[in-house]
Amino acid sequence: MLKKVFASAVFGVEASVITVEVNVDIGVGYHLVGLPDNAIKESNYRIAAALQNNGFRIPGKKITINMAPADLRKEGSAYDLTLALGILAATNQIKAENLEDYLIMGELSLDGSLQPFKGALPMAVKAREEGVKGFILPIQNAKEAAIVDGLQVFGVENIMQVINHFDKGEPLEQTIINTREEFYKNLDFPEFDFSDVKGQESIKRCMEIAAAGGHNIILIGPPGSGKTMLAKRLPSILPPMTLHEALETTKIHSVVGRVKEHTGLMAQRPFRSPHHTISNVALVGGGSYPQPGEISLSHNGVLFLDELPEFKREVLEVMRQPLEDREVTISRAKFTVTYPSSFMLVASMNPSPSGYFNDPDSPITSSPAEMQRYMGKISGPLLDRIDIHIEVTPVPFEKLADERNGESSVDIRKRVTKARERQTERFKDLPNIHYNAQMNTKQIRKYCKLDEASMQLLKSAMERLNLSARAYDRILKVGRTIADLEGADDVLGVHISEAIQYRSLDREGWLG
Template identity: 85%
Template sequence: MLTKVFGSAVFGVEATSITVEVNIDKGIGYHLVGLPDNAIRESSYRIAAALQNNGYKLPGKKITINMAPADLRKEGSAYDLTLALGILAASSQIKGSAISEYLIMGELSLDGSLQPIKGALPIAIKAREEGFKGFILPKQNAKEAAIVDHLEVYGVENIREVIDYFDEKGELEQTIVDTRKEFYTALDNPEFDFADVKGQESIKRCMEIAAAGGHNIILVGPPGSGKTMLSKRLPSILPPMSLQEALETTKIHSVVGRIKDNVGLMAQRPFRSPHHTISNVALVGGGSYPQPGEISLSHNGVLFLDELPEFKREVLEVMRQPLEDREVTISRAKFTVTYPSSFMLVASMNPSPGGYFNDPNAPVTSSPAEMQRYLSKISGPLLDRIDIHIEVTPVPFDKLSEERRGESSVEIRKRVIEARNIQTQRFAELKNIHYNAQMGVKQIRAYCVLDSTSKELLKTAMERLNLSARAYDRILKVSRTIADLEKSESILGDHISEAIQYRSLDRDGWLG
């Protein structure tokens, strides 16, 4: 008897439906075809034990299973439940009349209980697109899949529940999530708050500008000056994610299995902080079966690289193209996957190997040659993609001991949202540009027009401070954001003056 059951495979952040055809005939043997990997080939042992421990058995006949399309490689243990139900239906141990109306996924334990799977959200989206009545999957992934409306989602703990459901001996409980309610409830609860930061008012201002315009930023300062603490609080002042952004972000984290149990939509912007020993594949994504890297996991959020010069140079260089294109494409011989990677880069670094720069009282000093070698690990093209460079100085004792709390993240975020709304209206007709940091040369010329006084000020600053030519467009972008924060239609001299201060590493004496 031939039975068809449906599962799904995830490639990139999109799912593809897989038809599992199970045929049982005279003879003996278990034949699994359709490019399965080792985890799927081993499923027969898990299925046999799970069925036996729940009062069923593998039929002692010739079992042929085809996973179509047969030229598409399938991987992972999430097909166990799909295969088991196909075998039971084909051998008439359960009623299989309604089984083709559902998409079924889950990894089996030997006692028949189900383990969580990866990619539940993109699979659920695909199931709805293809008109399936429902999606049966492990209970741990049910809330994640239930984000998708117009699809019945059933979270189960044991294969026995599914068998009884198709045999009409029991009912499954449908998981229902109010996506919008869950999304808006989680928005205004930041874990880190700028109110906890003592002093550093100029750096807070810089962070506000970076958040308002989506600008990449690098903080340069000695150990203990607060670079990491400030960076961790940046997501708390970024505008809340839209529902579409939250779905995109959740989908990426779902693919790699990073969604916590019983959590539906990710409402907080991600903050990723990889260690400096990370490989280039782990950073941008890849592998034999490509998976998203840290830059994609920080999509719509913040990627924080602490001690930037400590990262291997080739690791930093692979970020150049994703920073520009806001997506990363990984090509293999048989297929190509594209992951979104629209993130804010926040980097921190010491000004020298010892951590101190031109400080006569420093415990450790570095020679000019050591400093140059240390700073040269950051290439010009990478630095070119960072709009704001700011020097961070240690906080004096009188500021540290103050009882007064600083301005809260909620207050700063209000101003950031207002500035972002101005940019949204400005770029409403442009498809791929939403905020100032994404402007190209054409948009800079259109929206960053300077009067003669501002133009002369910028010219004088570039000549006197020996700023590089690459700093020109960056200064204009940042000054446009400063003007937006002050609700000014035109860029004034004050805006240009402030933006010039944020190009420390372009000055003579830093990177040569």
């Protein structure tokens, strides 16, 4: 007897429907085909134990299971429940007239209870697209899948609930979430606030500009000057995520199993801070069967690279293309996967190996050769892709001892959001551009026109600092953002003058 059950497989950040065909015939043997990985091949042991412990069994007949399409590799243990129900239905141990109306996924424990799996959200999106009636999955994944409107989601704790539903007509409890209500309810404010930062007014100004235009930024300063503290507070002044951004971000985190149990949409912008020993595959994504890397997990949020020169040079170099294109493409012999990676890069570094560049009071100094070697770990093309370079100086005791709080993140965020709204209106006819940092050369020429005096100022800076063409574009973008924060329609000389100041590493005396 032949029975079909539907499951799903995640490929990149998108899902595909898998048809599991179970055929029972005269003979002996258990044959599983359709490019299953080892976790799926081992499923017959888990299924046999789970069925036996719940009063069922795998009969001693020839069982052939095909996972179609047969040329697409299937991974993970989430097909246990699908295979088990297919076997029970094909051997007439349960009634299953409407089995094909559902997408069914879940990993079985030996006692029949269900374990969560990765990628429930993209699977639910695909199920709705295919017109599937319902999605049966472990209760731990139910909220995540129920984000998708127009799809019935049933969270179950064990296989007996599913068997009783099909065999005895016992209804399953549907998980219902009002997506918009859930999203706005969880827009809690981050725990880190700029009011905790003492002094550093010029750096706060830089962070505000970076947040308003989505610009990449690098902080250069000695140990203890507050670089990490400032970076951790950047998400608190970014505009709240839109519902579309939240869905996009949750989808990526779902693929790698990083969505917390019993939670739905991610309402906070991600903040990722990988260690400097990270490999290039872990940073940009990849592997034999590609998974998203840190830059994709930072999508719509912040990627913080602390102590930038300590990262391996080849690791940093692989970021160059994703920083420009805001997506990363991973190619293998048989397929190509593209992951979104539109993130804000925030990097920090000491100005020298000792950490105390040009500090006469420092007990440790670095020779010019050591400085050159240290700064040479970061390539010029990578620095060119960072819009804002700013020096962070230590906070004097008087500021540290001041008990008054600084300006709060709430107030800064209001100005940032207002500037972003201006940019949204400006780029409303350009579907792939939402803020100034995403402008290409054509848009820069259109929206960052300068008067004669401003152009002469920029020309003088370009010649004196020996800036590249890419740095020229960066200055214009930052100038446009400064103008947006002030509500100005045109980019003026004062805006360009401030933007030029934020190219510290281009100034004479740095990089040897």
